[in-house]
Amino acid sequence: MDNTSYIEISKKAYKSNIRFLKKVVGDNVKISSVVKGNAYGHGCEQMIPLAEQNGINHFSVFSAYEAKQIANYISDTSDIMILGFITAEQLEWVIENDIEFYVSNVDGLENAGRIARLFNKKAKIHLELETGFKRTGIEPEEFDRIILYLHENVDNFEVKGICTHFAGAESIANYVRVKNQLIQFKKHNKYFIKNNINAEYLHASSSSAALIYPETRFNMVRIGIAQYGFWPTLEVLMTRNNKYGDRDASLKRVISWKSEIMAIKKVKKSEFVGYGNSFQAAKDMTVAVVPVGYNNGYSRSLSNRGHVLVHGKRAEVVGVVTMNTITVNITDVKNAQLGDEVILIGSHNKNKISVASFSEMSNYLNYQILARLPMNIPRFVVE
Numbered sequence: 334m335d336n337t338s339y340i341e342i343s344k345k346a347y348k349s350n351i352r353f354l355k356k357v358v359g360d361n362v363k364i365s366s367v368v369k370g371n372a373y374g375h376g377c378e379q380m381i382p383l384a385e386q387n388g389i390n391h392f393s394v395f396s397a398y399e400a401k402q403i404a405n406y407i408s409d410t411s412d413i414m415i416l417g418f419i420t421a422e423q424l425e426w427v428i429e430n431d432i433e434f435y436v437s438n439v440d441g442l443e444n445a446g447r448i449a450r451l452f453n454k455k456a457k458i459h460l461e462l463e464t465g466f467k468r469t470g471i472e473p474e475e476f477d478r479i480i481l482y483l484h485e486n487v488d489n490f491e492v493k494g495i496c497t498h499f500a501g502a503e504s505i506a507n508y509v510r511v512k513n514q515l516i517q518f519k520k521h522n523k524y525f526i527k528n529n530i531n532a533e534y535l536h537a538s539s540s541s542a543a544l545i546y547p548e549t550r551f552n553m554v555r556i557g558i559a560q561y562g563f564w565p566t567l568e569v570l571m572t573r574n575n576k577y578g579d580r581d582a583s584l585k586r587v588i589s590w591k592s593e594i595m596a597i598k599k600v601k602k603s604e605f606v607g608y609g610n611s612f613q614a615a616k617d618m619t620v621a622v623v624p625v626g627y628n629n630g631y632s633r634s635l636s637n638r639g640h641v642l643v644h645g646k647r648a649e650v651v652g653v654v655t656m657n658t659i660t661v662n663i664t665d666v667k668n669a670q671l672g673d674e675v676i677l678i679g680s681h682n683k684n685k686i687s688v689a690s691f692s693e694m695s696n697y698l699n700y701q702i703l704a705r706l707p708m709n710i711p712r713f714v715v716e
């Protein structure tokens with residue numbers, strides 16, 4: 334092991350997730366695979382070819398910077414869509430290379446038009462509409478200027494999409510807001526159609542909405558977390574379970590993150606473990622030190638909270654997560670030795686622990702922890 338930990342990507346789990354998601358959304362809905370944040374920490378270099386093997390040919394990233402990175406791994410027949418940030422200089426590269434991108438205001442459209450004209454290209458745009466998310470998106474007052482500009486510059490634009498983003502479809506508490514957004518979105522789209530702006534794709538859904546609100550799928554969905562085998566929230570899983578009988582295992586975790594035991598220590602009742610006094614042993618115990626800390630992507634917020642698997646048994650993190658180590662309680666693990674495998678994310682088949690580490694905790698933490706897995710952890714695709 335060159336590094337202190339490594340990541341395995343399961344081909345079989347990913348294939349199963351894509352098959353499941355295709356069944357959910359149906360044949361007429363295109364799946365754009367969201368691979369921002371280095372494919373949610375899974376690694377674009379590994380995930381993109383795998384996705385292409387499974388019939389995915391559309392990839393979404395946040396920035397032009399990320400688009401440049403994935404351009405190295407993507408095949409000529411796949412498309413890239415930028416959902417977020419592009420600097421003025423990057424816009425030239427984006428348009429020259431036929432990268433699709435969101436336009437969310439008049440300025441953005443005019444800049445794109447100017448550059449497309451200069452390079453004699455058609456900018457491939459997705460018009461992002463404001464429907465109530467109030468982050469980015471074209472305001473209804475701007476629609477007429479947008480429409481006029483598009484008609485005046487027909488040679489320099491291809492309207493690939495009309496889209497929006499929901500303000501939290503993963504929680505039923507946001508249901509009314511999401512429903513209103515959907516109404517606005519449909520109404521706005523009609524206005525564009527009436528004015529002869531016909532987009533090839535209409536899209537609004539990320540994983541949550543795509544899974545639980547069929548009417549939000551239109552003909553494209555942007556799937557991030559679900560393709561990696563994580564439910565966006567427990568609520569989304571419960572809703573799928575009630576309506577369709579899906580279980581946790583309907584989505585399979587693609588990632589495993591592993592390290593090994595570097596030290597073992599006996600701790601006596603009432604002794605403190607690690608820095609400071611955040612953990613005091615309530616009884617005699619055995620702890621193991623694992624060479625992964627917040628510098629390696631193991632969030633400090635998992636201090637005294639996270640879990641790992643050793644020999645298939647859950648071992649909780651005791652004390653604080655340091656820059657390069659965690660300490661875990663292995664009192665109940667028989668015969669643990671130096672060098673034994675420690676699973677930080679993933680499962681251990683024989684003992685049927687299907688969910689390890691932190692996945693039962695806040696799902697927001699899942700997104701965050703995955704996205705923060707450093708680039709330099711070696712990643713391997715396994716069967």
Ligand SMILES: *Cc1c(COP(=O)(O)O)cnc(C)c1O
Nearest residue numbers: 367416498539540555556557558
């Ligand atoms: C991140 C993102 C998605 C994917 O969200 P998931 O919940 O991971 O499926 C889709 N659309 C936009 C605009 C995003 O930023």
